[in-house]
Amino acid sequence: MRKGEIYLASLLALFSLYLMYKSTELPIGYISGKGPGGGFWPFWLSVGMLLSCAGIAWNWWRGLSPHSVSNEPLMDAFGWRTVALVGGGVVAFVALIPIISMYGGICLFLIYYLYFLGRHSWLMTLAISITLPIALFFFFEGAMYISMPQGLPFTQPFFDMMYNIIY
């Protein structure tokens, strides 16, 4: 935890510096007759972020924050594995949306989570993974008129069939 805190503060400080640099693309000073320039607000807030990071580093150096004196690991192997499997699953879900559509992504994600992570039976897994995307389709496309991403052309027959039911 001790190393993690200073690494995270350093990363956030670098990001703050980047934001300060980006803010200077617009004037950061006072323009007569126009007031503060467009970069004024984000620039000084980024300075605030940077100073906060300095404060965090100071507290870390003095051992004032609980994490700065902790020798505990950020997460144990089980924690890292769990977060990687769950977080990775969510990342894969979003990455698949432009390919197999939102509803296809939901179906695959649920199969992955329920069967492989949750260790539920195939019957339970398939019942939820098929029912939920269909229910969401009717809710969003039918009731709310919100079109979700439909993926590559090979998914079109499915959507044609479903739209025939709605309209």
Place this chain on the structure above:
Amino acid sequence: MEVFSLITDGVLTAVQPINLMLIIIGVTVGLFIGAMPGLGSVNGVAILLPITFLVPPTGAIIFLAAIYYGAMYGGAISSVALGIPGASTAVATTFDGRPLALQGRASLALVTAALASFVGGTVATVFFSLFAPLLADVALSFGPPEIFALMLLAFATFVGLGGDDIPKTIFSICFGLVLAAVGFDTISGEPRLVIFEIQGFLRGIGFIVLAIGVYGIGEMLWTIEQTRGEVTTTNPKMTAKGLASDAKEAVRRGWRGTWIGSVLGFFVGVLPAAGATPGSLMAYGVAKMTSHAPEEYGKGSPDGVAAPEAANNSASTGSMLPMLTLGIPGSPTTAILLGGMVMWGLTPGPRLFVDESEFVWGLIGSFYISNLVAVLINLAFIPLFIWMLRMPFTILAPLIFVLSIVGGFAASRSMHDLWLIVIFGIAAFFMRKFDYPLAPAVLAIVLGPIAEPTLRQSLLLSSGDPMIFFTRPIAAPIMLIAIVLILLPAVKLLRRKSRVAAD
């Protein structure tokens, strides 16, 4: 008398068929969402915000406020039955609700929570009806310097209440404000902060993207990692027959906590950024401090359930007062409600009570009706909620992820924003591991678009002289209070150090 006539009009607006239906649906949905571990009113309101575009603004805010109310009632369900707060506002409810459930008195705990929530919500609505017009009158004389001073006060309250780590709270506020500045400069119209030249940032970063990322993805990853995915359930005994006698016992043994929570919760809820969580914790503390039998607290005291439950409902109503009258949200949920109002074309703040009188009083009227509907639905559905909470967490968790992603896309219709939700979610998880408070960032991304133009307009009015904030009769005291609140933690730290040195 004018207030009573306005309240009557408001109640009549709230009981119009479409609004009444929205209240019933909103309260029911909110109860379920609030009862789900890992989901709170903030998630429900954020996820269901896109749905509100189907109805007029009055119906939309009534629906979201009903969800908010319902979730406040529902939070107690999992606190009592599972020992896991359904929302952060129900943390204090676990202290005595869980021991009662373990003693086989889950029914008493849940009935106490429902009745206390009803009283808390109703008392707060009465206060709201009486004080809101007063505050609105004062608010009418607010110009850009006064509004900016109020924004500063909102952030100062967050610094004061945000915990021990002030630099992390300030970082979170500044971070949210910078995110709100991404896109186009609203005054000059020029592109600004297009991060890594990714064109998607030209559209800006919506508060809903950050809210779903933090509360949907980040919160779930946190829960899974902390509990190792093994959220245990219990099988509390509940019978319909015992509900009436439990209700009598709840009134007899929980009235003190209920009144303390109702009054205290409202005034804490009104404070910008305080919200229902500190309100419920404070009410629990005060109820225990002033009790004749403090030793019973933590072992299953109905007063210990009633105080935080009355307070979180009272505070949730209270937090809407500064949101509507001054444009300052008192909690992350009202920050999202505030964002929603801006999206519907309404401008919260001084002129809302004048320009949108029907909207405001319709909302206040809906508070009374929502409370009544919520307590009835809550009592009727208690056995069902217990059944639902038996759903394995390995089913619940993926459903929440799916709702977050689908809800996020429905709000923005952009894959860029969907990726931002995932990135914010993962970042929020790691930042939370190091105790970065994230609620201030969510508040800041909503308040940023109000704070920046008012600051720049004020400085333009004064030709760049910042003394404009200290010379106007309303802005000056607000600025001074804000500065005191900002400096307060530092003063406390110095006093603590000098005391240690003296010892």
